[in-house]
Amino acid sequence: MTGTRHQVGLLLGTEEDWPRAFETILGRLGPVAGTGGVKHVFECERLSIEPFNLRDQPRYDLVIDRLAYWYYQPREWLKKVSMMNGVYLLNNPFTFQSMEKHTAYCAMMRLGLKVPETVLVPYKNPVDNARYAYTAAKYNQPFDLDAIAEQIGYPLFMKPFDGGGWRGVSKIRNPAELHAAYDASGEMLMHLQQCIDFDVFSRSLSIGPETMVMRFQPDQPMHQRYQVDHDFLSPQAGAEAVTIGRLVNAFFRWEFNSCETLIKDGEVYPIDYANACPDVALTSLHYYFPWAMKALVKWCVFVLATARRPKLDLDTDRFFEVADDAGLSYDDKLGVYRELADAYFETERYEDFCATSLSHIDEIVLDWVAGPDFDDLLVQTVRAGFPPHEHDQFIAHFRGLLALWVRDEDARVRSA
Numbered sequence: 102m103t104g105t106r107h108q109v110g111l112l113l114g115t116e117e118d119w120p121r122a123f124e125t126i127l128g129r130l131g132p133v134a135g136t137g138g139v140k141h142v143f144e145c146e147r148l149s150i151e152p153f154n155l156r157d158q159p160r161y162d163l164v165i166d167r168l169a170y171w172y173y174q175p176r177e178w179l180k181k182v183s184m185m186n187g188v189y190l191l192n193n194p195f196t197f198q199s200m201e202k203h204t205a206y207c208a209m210m211r212l213g214l215k216v217p218e219t220v221l222v223p224y225k226n227p228v229d230n231a232r233y234a235y236t237a238a239k240y241n242q243p244f245d246l247d248a249i250a251e252q253i254g255y256p257l258f259m260k261p262f263d264g265g266g267w268r269g270v271s272k273i274r275n276p277a278e279l280h281a282a283y284d285a286s287g288e289m290l291m292h293l294q295q296c297i298d299f300d301v302f303s304r305s306l307s308i309g310p311e312t313m314v315m316r317f318q319p320d321q322p323m324h325q326r327y328q329v330d331h332d333f334l335s336p337q338a339g340a341e342a343v344t345i346g347r348l349v350n351a352f353f354r355w356e357f358n359s360c361e362t363l364i365k366d367g368e369v370y371p372i373d374y375a376n377a378c379p380d381v382a383l384t385s386l387h388y389y390f391p392w393a394m395k396a397l398v399k400w401c402v403f404v405l406a407t408a409r410r411p412k413l414d415l416d417t418d419r420f421f422e423v424a425d426d427a428g429l430s431y432d433d434k435l436g437v438y439r440e441l442a443d444a445y446f447e448t449e450r451y452e453d454f455c456a457t458s459l460s461h462i463d464e465i466v467l468d469w470v471a472g473p474d475f476d477d478l479l480v481q482t483v484r485a486g487f488p489p490h491e492h493d494q495f496i497a498h499f500r501g502l503l504a505l506w507v508r509d510e511d512a513r514v515r516s517a
């Protein structure tokens with residue numbers, strides 16, 4: 102079938118599970134009818150890394166990036182194709198600098214969110230620069246680490262300003278632990294942060310205008326961190342978690358990101374929400390994996406079929422005006438932030454598009470997850486990620502969770 106062709110590129114590190122899922126769903130979906138009877142045809146390809154001329158014309162219309170957060174040559178390619186060729190990226194490559202927690206904390210504090218008290222302290226060890234000794238001797242102020250900790254109050258968290266994957270995170274209960282952790286921080290730049298003694302930990306995953314709020318248990322091993330639990334937050338806290346996740350994303354132009362919030366006595370405290378292009382492994386998300394893959398395909402198809410243009414500028418004033426409006430309460434501000442986020446993500450247009458052009462995707466995904474092809478993906482993924490003596494146990498574990506999803510989804514699709 103002829104039609105408007107769109108090329109999707111996947112920029113990948115080591116993962117095999119979600120790319121295969123994405124490729125399969127997109128392939129099974131086939132051509133999609135857009136407005137005016139235009140057929141949209143989608144092709145998907147994994148990118149390789151090679152020299153590029155800055156004036157080269159890329160083949161891709163949209164790229165999902167799971168690599169450039171640590172691999173800088175493809176990161177520079179992303180910036181080039183974004184700036185020069187208008188390639189649509191998940192996510193905006195000009196906000197990599199904000200993917201350290203620090204900038205995201207500053208932004209959400211500026212917007213009035215309940216980010217816990219946070220102090221940035223200077224490096225423990227000298228940084229590797231010939232000018233450091235002179236500059237530090239002249240300008241570094243001595244400071245009282247104990248006094249800072251006491252002001253925040255024990256227990257507190259010490260963690261890197263640019264953290265991820267729990268590297269260098271410690272809970273500090275007393276001055277001895279404080280000094281031990283600071284001494285061990287070496288050349289990492291650290292935040293001290295007020296500890297929230299939370300009742301519930303929620304981790305939400307947002308893809309475009311879709312958000313899944315999941316109950317998270319940080320002290321469990323990876324495969325048990327996401328708990329299948331549908332009503333673990335009050336409607337109000339649940340809506341707040343959704344709004345915060347989408348607000349962060351609309352603010353930074355991130356379209357594929359996860360957001361961690363701690364809920365204590367009904368108050369929602371965001372603590373970690375600069376995880377653009379986050380882990381979506383089958384073995385982490387399990388029950389929620391089909392949802393994530395479907396949302397990713399839907400959003401990419403919507404973007405391409407409706408010729409949505411990437412936005413590279415942040416236009417922060419729109420958000421700051423709301424933050425600075427003394428006549429608005431916290432809840433009022435959340436309401437306006439939600440409207441701004443929905444406008445950025447074109448939520449209504451997206452929902453219309455899904456209802457008219459993608460009405461068959463639920464059944465396609467359900468059929469795939471219930472069938473042998475998905476089971477093979479599950480088995481291969483477990484075999485690649487777990488030691489041989491654990492294969493049977495984990496294959497059974499994940500099969501059980503995905504069978505539960507199939508049951509729930511089947512009931513939902515039938516009743517729709």
Ligand SMILES: Nc1ncnc2c1ncn2[C@@H]1O[C@H](COP(=O)(O)OP(=O)(O)O)[C@@H](O)[C@H]1O
Nearest residue numbers: 258264265266267268270294295296297319373
């Ligand atoms: N302020 C805090 N209050 C309570 N727990 C926290 C706080 N900050 C971090 N934690 C705990 O430490 C974990 C790792 O911290 P986080 O900021 O999410 O770093 P990372 O980016 O490495 O995931 C969190 O999942 C949470 O369990």
Ligand SMILES: [Mg+2]
Nearest residue numbers: 266267361373
């Ligand atoms: Mg985290």
